[in-house]
Amino acid sequence: MSKGDNVVVLDFWASPFCARVKIALEEKGVNHVANEEDIFGRKSELLLRSNPIHQKVPVFLHNDKPVLESAIIVSYIDEVWPSNSLLPANAYDVAQAKFLADFIDKKVFETGRSIWASNGEEREVGTKDFLEVIKHLEEALGEKDYFGGDTFGYVDIIAIGHSPWFLAYEKLGGFKTEDHSPKFSAWIKRSLGRESVKKVLPDPEKVYQFVLHFRKMSGLE
Numbered sequence: 001m002s003k004g005d006n007v008v009v010l011d012f013w014a015s016p017f018c019a020r021v022k023i024a025l026e027e028k029g030v031n032h033v034a035n036e037e038d039i040f041g042r043k044s045e046l047l048l049r050s051n052p053i054h055q056k057v058p059v060f061l062h063n064d065k066p067v068l069e070s071a072i073i074v075s076y077i078d079e080v081w082p083s084n085s086l087l088p089a090n091a092y093d094v095a096q097a098k099f100l101a102d103f104i105d106k107k108v109f110e111t112g113r114s115i116w117a118s119n120g121e122e123r124e125v126g127t128k129d130f131l132e133v134i135k136h137l138e139e140a141l142g143e144k145d146y147f148g149g150d151t152f153g154y155v156d157i158i159a160i161g162h163s164p165w166f167l168a169y170e171k172l173g174g175f176k177t178e179d180h181s182p183k184f185s186a187w188i189k190r191s192l193g194r195e196s197v198k199k200v201l202p203d204p205e206k207v208y209q210f211v212l213h214f215r216k217m218s219g220l221e
Contacts, residue, residue, distance in 0.1 A: 007032040010047050010059035012039050014207050016109060017070035018058040019161030019200050024074045026196035027157070028081040071101050074157055086154040093148075100140055100147065101158040107133045108162050115173045116211050119220060127173035131180050138184040145190060152194055160191045160201070167204035168211040 007025070011018045011034040018034075025032050037047055037057050050059045050066035060067040060076065067076050078086040087094050111133050114126030137159065141147055147155035166177055166188075178185035191197055215221045 006061070006063050008061040009034045010037050010044070010050065010057050010061070011035060012037055012057045013202055014164075014210055015057060016161035016165060019164075019202075020070050020157050021058045021060055021073050021077070022200045023157050023161065023196050024077045024086065026199055027086065027152070028077060028084060030077070030081055071098075071105060071158060074154065078154070086157060088148055088153070097148065097154050100137075100155045103136070104155075104159050104162070108137075108159070109165075112162070112165055112169045115169045116215065117218070117220065123173065127169075127175060130169060130173070131175065131177075134177060134181045134184055138181040141183060141187055143183075146187070152191065156187075156191055160188070160197055163188050163192070164202050164204045164207045165211075168208040171208060172211075 007030055009018065009021055009025070009032055011022070013036060022032075022034060035044070035046075037044060039057060043055060046061075047057065047059060048055055050061065051057075051068055054068070058070055058073060060073040062076075062080070067073050074086065087097060108130075111126060111130035115123055115130055118126055144150070146152050147159070170176055177188075192201070212221070
């Protein structure tokens, strides 16, 4: 990165989607500023101007030019700062990685939300769906240390940002991920040992308290 480059992330501390952008930047050693947004209150003019369609975080600003959608941002970071590549070299492996990333984006947060944002039978169904999604991810991981093989890469970055929310899912859903998907749980622990991940991810207990507060505000408690 040249001295003139300016990198800013419009951020929210608990967002798994913001987390992946910051982890990718840490993996690349890119200096950046994370601007916390009040996503439930008054959103900044910069956010509204940079992402007028969705008005959501994360927004990645590279020399004042916005890049949107977290998986796209991680790919962008990998292309702009190509050393320590996050995506595999083989085109087929890249396609497989992007398929898995798409599956994670469509399923993990939504099935998790169906646990914490519901009660009774709906929560039971959400718990079952969430555990099924994690089982699919465990099958994709197989016997590998990371989704891409021996090295922490694109799919790992896409997935690990969700892990601080798992405590809330487990406490509200009455289960332990490790009991159902031990290899996936071992991958979480392995990934949490990385400096880039430790530096970025919030405390799961803090996320759990945030979820409980949101449930009360939503009339679910």
